[in-house]
Amino acid sequence: MHKEFLMGNAAIARGAIAAGLNVISGYPGTPSTEVLETTAKCNDGSLYVEWSVNEKAALELGAGAAYSGARTMVTMKQVGLNVASDPLMSLAYIGVKGGMVIMVADDPGPISSQTEQDTRKFAEFSKLPCFDPSSVQEAYDMIQKAFEYSEEYHTPVLFRPTTRVCHGYASIEVKDEDECKKNAPEGFVRDPSKWVIFPRLSFAAHGAIEKRNVCLSKVFSESGLNPVTANGGRRGIATHGISYTYTMEAVKALGVSPEIFKVGTPFPFPEEAAVEFLTANGGLEEVLCIEELDPVIERGLIFVCGKYGLKTKIIGKLTGHIPPAGENTCASVKRAVSQFMGVELTDEEKAEDVPPLPVRPPVLCAGCPHRASFFAVKQAMKGKKSVFCGDIGCYTLGNAMPLDMVDTCLCMGAGVNITQGIGRIEPDTNCFAFVGDSTFFASAITGVINAVYNQADMTLVVLDNSTTAMTGHQPHPGTGRTMMGQVVDKVSIEAVLKGIGVKTVETVDPLKLDAAVDCVKRVSAEKGVKAIIFKSPCAVLIKGKAPAVIDSGKCINCKKCINSLGCPGLVIKDGKAAIEASLCTGCGLCSQVCPVNAIGGGENAE
């Protein structure tokens, strides 16, 4: 063993490698992305690592590898599990041979997600065992146990950290290389009675799963993963994940000593451990459940109280003692614990005379080609009845003022179908769908096929910046690079669209504003399904040109550049528009917007 300073996600990757990992697949999504990236960085050539085209593909690939005896991990964020839920629900019945851990990162807040769904509930729904680590060290240790349970019980298991564990850092104990396990997969052994799902198999498997989960509840109770800290009182706190660490800090700071039950395996719920906790010291009077997302432990304890006839009062989210939505914090937990334990909390006085602080909502970067694409479509559609359906990625930020170009956003790949639905009700509307290149491959292609087949009237706008930018620049089928370091043939978006039967597909550089506006006017006027590919690399990935320069002699101070583009590279200094040189990439868009040609430099300087 030795010490290393690791991010939670890196610890999960390293733990999986220490457990003998053979194959890892996934789709990028905050806060899960760094698990697969770390694995790729640590790959000595013995692992197979891939970014799959989406979570469903990743999980199915992982299943095949696990059928063949490989230790397999599949990574995604919580909404990714919705995409992968079809294979997941069936795989629960089929089971696996090699250990298979499905790493699903939840995002209380939510900080960068569409939903606050709780994967612990998905575990219950799919009947799969679930592990919930509370710290970086525990994540490293627990993922290794998760592989062991998975292999021992021939079932995929869910491993569910949350953002603060995924993105927290700590100096932790990790195994030396010679302490790591190695797994040699046996290979796929043909057995249709085992690997082919049929109603008869599912009936038998269902019964076996229910029996196994009763057994696992007992095993988990004795596993040390659900520890009860006895302090001798009649009041208890049940908690999990990062909230456990907030609780421990609060208990220490307040000098109180409740009984503490930390639930590391929320499903199957460790009933026996719960009974031990609830009946301590002649029976607890009251238990506060401190959880994020859904009240899973709270309902579990209420169920146990009913089943075993216990009189303990259970409070938490369901009784309004813990907020129903959003993240817990050190402060919110300390407040809840102090109230529960009857300790006075010295009121934090609020500072009153704070000057108004500038708000910093996330915006498209300076030089981002998406800004130019949105602006071109906005110019071209001025005065025309239009709807702009957005999608998931950096370009969701096209909703911000002054662009204001995102009318809908739902989930990965939804925009292309939503715009068809709006068009069916309002046929006189110019229906647009914006989709990024990575999202196009992940889940928009079927939507385009739907549009072509059903004779929709719409314009697909592919914002192709040749990367998966939002999650930190992962490669995808259009980039020609894989996580194994190969350079391969790129999958062409244009060829895919043509193959589907989209007759007009035009590719244009959005930073050439006039040509881009013309293209949008011309293409959108056609009937049927047509596509524009705005192709320009992500501004973060290319070396910027010299920053733009404003000629103060020519500038009439109309601020049109600022008010139409909202670029972070354009600021106001001494009441006049100015270039923030540390941010400006010299993309040249503002110089094409300026009515008096006062902005030079950048691209025009060359």
Next chain:
Amino acid sequence: MQNNILICGVGGQGIVLTSKLIAASAMAQDIPVMSAETIGMAQKGGSVFSFLRLGDGLYCPMFPEKTADLLIAFEPAEAVRMLPYLKEGGKVIVNTHPIMPVTAALKGSSYNGSEMIEYLAKKADDLKTIDGEAACKEVGSPRALNMVMLGQAVKTGVLPFGIDAVEEVMKKTVKPQFVEMNVKALRLEI
């Protein structure tokens, strides 16, 4: 012995590397470390922070308000935003050069950071202001701000190690061509 350190600023200022170097310097002295920072969508032009904790008996990488021993702020308004985390008598180092957000530019705001510095001067007992722009010019690189701030942070004496320890770790972390510039920034006399 525990230290709570809060580093804050705006995405792109080099806060994450600063946090990593403090952590690595502490680890080189066998001091346990935990940290947490903003990642992802919120980074794009948004407020960025890094909580850093050094010492024994830590459970959680974050800490509550009024418990930071040291606030290292790369931007004046971000210093004010995070000031509630400072404990009574805690120290503040702030870069006086403001970064204007797009929303402020759109509203025609005249934000220039000066009222933030005035507020900090009133509220913080131990405040050190750094003209980051001037310091970077002196070092000769606009990218030197994080090392300038880190060097000044070490000078407060709050951190359980000296500038030599940081320099050693930095040399192992950054690309060789940046070492000289970073040494100059770390050791800049202000």
